[in-house]
Amino acid sequence: MAVLHNRVSNEELKQRMLAETEPRTTLSFYQYFPIPDPQAFRDEWYQQLTALKVFGRVYVAHEGVNAQVSVPQSRFDALREFLHGHPALAGLRLNVAVDDDGKSFWVLRIKVREKIVADGIDDPAFDMSNRGRYVSAEEFNRLTEDPDTIVVDMRNHYEYEVGHFEKAIEVPSDAFRDQLPMAAEMLDDAKEKKIIMYCTGGIRCEKASAYMLHRGFQEVYHLEGGIIHYANQVREQGLPNKFHGKNFVFDSRLGERITDEIIAKCHQCGEPADTHVNCVNESCHLLFIQCDACKTKYEHCCSRECQDFIHLPIEVQKEKRKGVEKGRNVFSKGRHSLRPRLGDLDPTL
Missing domain, CATH: 3.40.250.10 (Rhodanese-like domain)
Incomplete structure (x- = not known):
């Protein structure tokens, strides 16, 4: 019987990826086209992409497909041939990452969704084919x-x-x-x-x-x-x-450098910085911008409260986390707004 889901822990998969010796290429692609049976499409793609050792995140819906993935460089051409072999994907543009270390993903996840972009549009007169x-x-x-x-x-x-x-x-x-x-x-x-x-x-x-x-x-x-x-x-x-x-990207890199300019500021001290990180406090995981000095000062935490928390005994931390929603937090305009943490970042929400 075909294996259609991952059965290995994330931590082990991450270590396997880091131990790889062949370089990987990070790329993204999407296409709006009708998919009558998204689940069958998803299952076929899971088998095909697994065989090519592709990692990443792929969404499939009746309106099309959206993917951010990495592939071993020796299999890049094979992946392109597979994609272009689909009638609706012939000539599909593959966006190759600008600033890439190949360590963007370590597991393949393909999910069926209602839409590949959650748009909130419920007007039946809306026509996606009439676009700019x-x-x-x-x-x-x-x-x-x-x-x-x-x-x-x-x-x-x-x-x-x-x-x-x-x-x-x-x-x-x-x-x-x-x-x-x-x-x-x-x-x-x-x-x-x-x-x-x-x-x-x-x-x-x-x-x-x-x-x-x-x-x-x-x-x-x-x-x-x-x-x-x-x-x-x-x-x-x-x-x-x-x-x-910098161009923010939705994988473990969290950004690709386009120019050397740093136009953002550290959310803790206000000095120039544009590196996004997640607070190491497992009860927080706030996504925010932190400079190197504050990284040292706050021990990779977003606040003194979180810094104090990570020094509590592990059992006490676990007890305090019980029943607490980790949240979907990101520092935004001086407040914590509801958005995904690193493991679940999604540009189409």
């Missing part, structure tokens, strides 16, 4: 030179905080389903202007562009392949780079 026009890095740069063009960042606050495009508008929410109506309302008086939307790899801004057209906006574009593809195009074509800082 792709723009390349070169076109993006040219369009943004027009002072009347509006650039919209469709990522969460903690992503925007460490890196974003010049003149980009932040939609102040940490849930994509809330950002869609918020973006439309924020730009309600600009329906006849050029709107360019972007995100990490393209999946969110593609749906956002369709939503904006649905809401009556006239000229909507979205950056093909998101920040990742843009950064690769800029480097390969020698184009001016309009992105500043």
Whole structure:
């Protein structure tokens, strides 16, 4: 009988990955296309990707597939051939990571979901096929030179905080389903202007562009392949780079350096910093930005309270954690807002 789920502990799998000698390539891809039987599709992919030693996170839904994975370099071509062999995925763009150590994932998880992007849209008239026009890095740069063009960042606050495009508008929410109506309302008086939307790899801004057209906006574009593809195009074509800082990514790296600029600040002391970490207190796991000095001072914790907690006897810590929801916390605009911790980060929430 085919094995369709992982049966080894996360810790053992992580150690196996770290012991690997062959380099891995981290990449992401997505495609909106109809999948009549997502569960059968998921099971077939689990077997095929396991055989290729692919690690990562893949979501399958009736509306398509969304994946962030790593693959041994010797099997990259085989993975591409497998993907391109599907009629709906022929020529699929693979976004190869910009700043990659190959240690992004250590287990393969493929999940069936209602949607590959949780958008909150329940309007039956919404048509995903009527979406904005792709723009390349070169076109993006040219369009943004027009002072009347509006650039919209469709990522969460903690992503925007460490890196974003010049003149980009932040939609102040940490849930994509809330950002869609918020973006439309924020730009309600600009329906006849050029709107360019972007995100990490393209999946969110593609749906956002369709939503904006649905809401009556006239000229909507979205950056093909998101920040990742843009950064690769800029480097390969020698184009001016309009992105500043770090691109937050949803794997164990938590970021890829696009430029040397540090535009964010340590959440504890306010000094320049853009390294996201999780509080080591098992009862907290807050995702926040911490500089090296504060990492030492607070022993990898987000606060004195958490620092005191980790020095309690292990049995006392366990007792105090009973019945306490670890939360889905991230430091956001001076408050703790509900978002995933490192192990469950998801760009499509």
